[in-house]
Amino acid sequence: MTCFELTPGQDHDPVTGYRLLHELDVCPGEVLGDRAYDTNAILGLLQSRAITPVIPSKRNRRVKRPLDSERIKSDT
Numbered sequence: 001m002t003c004f005e006l007t008p009g010q011d012h013d014p015v016t017g018y019r020l021l022h023e024l025d026v027c028p029g030e031v032l033g034d035r036a037y038d039t040n041a042i043l044g045l046l047q048s049r050a051i052t053p054v055i056p057s058k059r060n061r062r063v064k065r066p067l068d069s070e071r072i073k074s075d076t
Contacts, residue, residue, distance in 0.1 A: 014039045021045055030054050 013036035021031070021042065028050040031037075038058045046053045057064040 013037060014042065018042050018045065026051060035059070 013034075017033070017037050018039070018041050022045060026049060030052045031046055032054040033042075035056050035058050037053075037055050038061065043053055043055075053065075054067070055065075056067050056069075
């Protein structure tokens with residue numbers, strides 16, 4: 001498994017994260033992220049590349065996606 005931080009702490013995560021994920025040659029697998037990466041654009045990009053998002057739903061998302069919280073704890 002390859003892990004790296006996409007964006008620095010003060011950067012605008014959804015915009016920069018989308019751009020970086022779009023440019024990276026990421027093979028099918030999983031992308032772990034925090035709630036900042038829970039955008040329709042990022043989730044759609046990951047889905048189009050057969051990548052499973054392990055990203056908690058934002059608090060204001062009407063329909064929450066299921067998330068294995070133990071999976072996130074084991075990788076952090």
